[in-house]
Amino acid sequence: xxxxxxxxxxxxxxxxxxxxxxxxxxxxxxxxxxxxxxxxxxxxxxxxxxxxxxxxxxxxxxxxxxxxxxxxxxxxxxxxxxxxxxxxxxxxxxxxxxxxxxxxxxxxxxxxxxxxxxxxxxxxxxxxxxxxxxxxxxxxxxxxxxxxxxxxxxxxxxxxxxxxxxxxxxxxxxxxxxxxxxxxxxxxxxxxxxxxxxxxxxxxxxxxxxxxxxxxxxxxxxxxxxxxxxxxxxxxxxxxxxxxxxxxxxxxxxxxxxxxxxxxxxxxxxxxxxxxxxxxxxxxxxxxxxxxxxxxxxxxxxxxxxxxxxxxxxxxxxxxxxxxxxxxxxxxxxxxxxxxxxxxxxxxxxxxxxxxxxxxxxxxxxxxxxxxxxxxxxxxxxxxxxxxxxxxxxxxxxxxxxxxxxxxxxxxxxxxxxxxxxxxxxxxxxxxxxxxxxxxxxxxxxxxxxxxxxxxxxxxxxxxxxxxxxxxxxxxxxxxxxxxx
Amino acid sequence: xxxxxxxxxxxxxxxxxxxxxxxxxxxxxxxxxxxxxxxxxxxxxxxxxxxxxxxxxxxxxxxxxxxxxxxxxxxxxxxxxxxxxxxxxxxxxxxxxxxxxxxxxxxxxxxxxxxxxxxxxxxxxxxxxxxxxxxxxxxxxxxxxxxxxxxxxxxxxxxxxxxxxxxxxxxxxxxxxxxxxxxxxxxxxxxxxxxxxxxxxxxxxxxxxxxxxxxxxxxxxxxxxxxxxxxxxxxxxxxxxxxxxxxxxxxxxxxxxxxxxxxxxxxxxxxxxxxxxxxxxxxxxxxxxxxxxxxxxxxxxxxxxxxxxxxxxxxxxxxxxxxxxxxxxxxxx
Numbered sequence: 001x002x003x004x005x006x007x008x009x010x011x012x013x014x015x016x017x018x019x020x021x022x023x024x025x026x027x028x029x030x031x032x033x034x035x036x037x038x039x040x041x042x043x044x045x046x047x048x049x050x051x052x053x054x055x056x057x058x059x060x061x062x063x064x065x066x067x068x069x070x071x072x073x074x075x076x077x078x079x080x081x082x083x084x085x086x087x088x089x090x091x092x093x094x095x096x097x098x099x100x101x102x103x104x105x106x107x108x109x110x111x112x113x114x115x116x117x118x119x120x121x122x123x124x125x126x127x128x129x130x131x132x133x134x135x136x137x138x139x140x141x142x143x144x145x146x147x148x149x150x151x152x153x154x155x156x157x158x159x160x161x162x163x164x165x166x167x168x169x170x171x172x173x174x175x176x177x178x179x180x181x182x183x184x185x186x187x188x189x190x191x192x193x194x195x196x197x198x199x200x201x202x203x204x205x206x207x208x209x210x211x212x213x214x215x216x217x218x219x220x221x222x223x224x225x226x227x228x229x230x231x232x233x234x235x236x237x238x239x240x241x242x243x244x245x246x247x248x249x250x251x252x253x254x255x256x257x258x259x260x261x262x263x264x265x266x267x268x269x270x271x272x273x274x275x276x277x278x279x280x281x282x283x284x285x286x287x288x289x290x291x292x293x294x295x296x297x298x299x300x301x302x303x304x305x306x307x308x309x310x311x312x313x314x315x316x317x318x319x320x321x322x323x324x325x326x327x328x329x330x331x332x333x334x335x336x337x338x339x340x341x342x343x344x345x346x347x348x349x350x351x352x353x354x355x356x357x358x359x360x361x362x363x364x365x366x367x368x369x370x371x372x373x374x375x376x377x378x379x380x381x382x383x384x385x386x387x388x389x390x391x392x393x394x395x396x397x398x399x400x401x402x403x404x405x406x407x408x409x410x411x412x413x414x415x416x417x418x419x420x421x422x423x424x425x426x427x428x429x430x431x432x433x434x435x436x437x438x439x440x441x442x443x444x445x446x447x448x449x450x451x452x453x454x455x456x457x458x459x460x461x462x463x464x465x466x467x468x469x470x471x472x473x474x475x476x477x478x479x480x481x482x483x484x485x
Numbered sequence: 486x487x488x489x490x491x492x493x494x495x496x497x498x499x500x501x502x503x504x505x506x507x508x509x510x511x512x513x514x515x516x517x518x519x520x521x522x523x524x525x526x527x528x529x530x531x532x533x534x535x536x537x538x539x540x541x542x543x544x545x546x547x548x549x550x551x552x553x554x555x556x557x558x559x560x561x562x563x564x565x566x567x568x569x570x571x572x573x574x575x576x577x578x579x580x581x582x583x584x585x586x587x588x589x590x591x592x593x594x595x596x597x598x599x600x601x602x603x604x605x606x607x608x609x610x611x612x613x614x615x616x617x618x619x620x621x622x623x624x625x626x627x628x629x630x631x632x633x634x635x636x637x638x639x640x641x642x643x644x645x646x647x648x649x650x651x652x653x654x655x656x657x658x659x660x661x662x663x664x665x666x667x668x669x670x671x672x673x674x675x676x677x678x679x680x681x682x683x684x685x686x687x688x689x690x691x692x693x694x695x696x697x698x699x700x701x702x703x704x705x706x707x708x709x710x711x712x713x714x715x716x717x718x719x720x721x722x723x724x725x726x727x728x729x730x731x732x733x734x735x736x737x738x739x740x741x742x743x744x745x746x747x748x749x750x751x752x753x754x755x756x757x758x759x760x761x762x763x764x765x766x767x768x769x770x771x772x773x774x775x776x777x778x779x780x781x782x783x784x785x786x787x788x789x790x791x792x793x794x795x796x797x798x799x800x801x802x803x804x805x806x807x808x809x810x811x812x813x814x815x816x817x818x
Binding site: 003006010013014016017020021023024056057058059060061064065066067105108109112115116119127128131132134135138139141142145146148153172176177178179180181182183184196197198200201202 | 594595597598599601602603605606610611614615618634635636637638639642643645646648649650652653655656657658728731732734735738739742745746749753754755756757758796
């Protein structure tokens with residue numbers, strides 16, 4: 001079953017290659033390969049739940065000399081999220097792109113992006129991670145530019161340059177670690193790394209590179225234009241998954257190789273930046289005039305929540321507390337992944353239907369596009385963190401953990417953030433439900449509305465009501481001092 | 486005595502490198518800045534030679550100085566034709582103290598960290614492991630062994646990165662028009678150089694198994710031949726049919742992936758070459774990769790989609806004609 005690790009990367013990559021050769025069959029090739037990689041991701045998570053973490057030594061060489069792929073609860077859950085969102089967004093894309101040529105270009109880059117994401121989640125080697133970051137950054141920037149409009153090109157260029165800056169900082173850190181500790185394998189480095197100038201510089205370089213990519217305040221400025229100007233299915237995956245991939249790496253690095261370097265002040269600082277991101281992002285979302293911009297700013301806030309969890313996870317000696325917080329973090333990340341992709345896909349439907357996405361002029365959307373408006377509402381429920389969404393449980397864990405760790409300021413941040421989120425969601429819904437004399441039809445563009453609706457339902461119902469497996473998958477993950485003792 | 490001479494040469498090399506970097510950043514004339522940048526790349530290749538990394542030196546000279554230089558010059562030429570073209574502002578370009586100090590501080594911190602890293606350097610360096618497994622890798626050049634066997638997966642993904650970069654460029658719009666036919670001197674030079682570049686590229690591909698060389702260097706040289714033909718505007722140099730062109734672009738990454746997956750399907754493991762076949766498989770993959778890299782870099786130089794990329798049958802008849810028309814409108818560099 002370990003072959004499924006390779007398949008989840010190789011299938012989208014094969015699809016990308018085939019779609020260059022047979023662009024006219026790109027829809028079919030694309031759907032087949034994302035469904036295949038979903039099956040592979042399911043097999044991975046099934047095996048991880050059954051047998052614990054998986055390792056696959058590529059080429060049969062021992063990790064260190066060669067490269068290994070690895071899946072544990074954390075990476076398997078994110079892999080599954082990515083495969084799920086990809087299937088929904090791919091079905092949506094078959095109807096979204098009206099121009100054949102644009103659709104063909106979309107598919108190849110999209111499948112390359114997906115293989116980069118899956119390769120990143122499964123990587124166990126620092127240089128390999130750099131390569132996946134490059135592939136991810138380039139394909140994401142190219143997809144952002146897909147519409148060819150001036151704003152999109154500008155946003156994509158800025159995205160590309162900042163992404164390259166982040167990758168280079170990451171690479172410089174990797175080079176330092178390799179010089180000092182003679183290995184690129186993450187678990188080997190976890191044993192060898194000790195506090196010192198080399199480790200600290202490498203950690204600072206790699207973390208700041210990743211903070212640019214995950215758009216943590218104050219390195220967030222590139223995100224809103226890039227996510228708001230990309231085509232809807234692209235925005236969905238950029239917001240739901242690509243920024244989260246960089247966050248995943250921050251978490252992975254500080255849980256494992258850098259665990260011995262972590263200090264309370266540093267982790268607190270990341271938490272505080274997260275808190276500012278929550279407030280700032282939500283406030284900007286409340287001010288946003290366009291629906292896609294609202295969604296993009298809300299992503300900044302949601303990334304902030306993930307960073308709020310870090311002090312609870314990295315600076316606690318209490319094993320149960322850490323486990324609970326890690327589960328809460330994952331629930332937040334997964335819920336946001338589903339809800340934000342649903343929101344962007346629905347925003348795309350609204351934009352195509354109305355010809356614009358100015359929130360103040362969305363009157364009558366509820367009558368014209370009932371299913372899509374329902375999706376917007378469901379995604380909103382999950383973004384605010386109302387029950388029964390997974391984000392409710394996630395925020396609950398965050399508050400419980402903050403109380404236990406006596407980090408009182410976090411309470412205020414979570415409350416203010418949720419209130420602001422309620423504000424921007426209800427402002428949107430208020431306009432969408434404005435009266436208009438349209439004949440009601442529950443579904444007009446099934447291939448675009450149903451995937452979005454499915455994601456919205458999954459975000460609000462699935463994770464909240466069936467969240468226990470998340471914790472059981474994370475059991476044993478990250479005891480003090482790293483994952484692989 | 487020889488140590489002193491080499492030491493002095495190294496010092497000169499470093500000073501010249503810094504001077505060129507400064508000139509490239511500081512020059513008001515963009516064309517001059519690009520020329521400095523190309524010189525910088527060539528000197529950097531020499532630095533790699535001095536660091537005994539000839540593989541990287543070859544790649545740096547071919548890609549860092551050669552192709553990147555050509556790309557920058559072509560971009561500059563495009564920009565000078567566009568209406569909103571502006572040169573760097575007339576006022577003397579001055580150093581901004583805050584970023585300068587920050588960069589200097591960062592450089593000093595990195596230097597210190599690097600020195601400390603060297604001090605604690607682990608004796609079990611990867612190099613030892615590479616040399617002790619070299620015999621099973623199928624090649625005797627340790628760089629090729631790492632790139633195509635031990636860390637073949639990285640190289641596979643790098644080829645995908647190259648494909649992504651090309652598709653990203655193509656997503657931006659149409660290719661820039663072809664150049665008009667060159668005068669006799671340039672044309673004669675290109676006539677001499679092209680076969681030579683193809684020959685050297687094949688040699689680098691073959692020699693890569695046991696000496697510096699390999700697919701990236703060979704592919705870059707081959708692409709260089711293509712760029713030269715394009716620059717000289719040879720009327721007979723056409724692209725192949727769209728399907729073949731697309732096949733060439735994906736040749737490397739697709740064959741690489743296929744070899745890896747077939748080995749997994751027959752029960753060996755992804756990219757787990759049988760030791761007896763490793764040499765042959767690596768040569769096969771490198772050959773496909775050379776073609777793929779050459780086609781990709783050459784097409785990237787065009788700065789957009791050429792008409793020949795389109796598979797649409799209704800336009801294929803017009804492609805040659807379109808290229809012909811462009812010959813008359815384009816001009817020489």
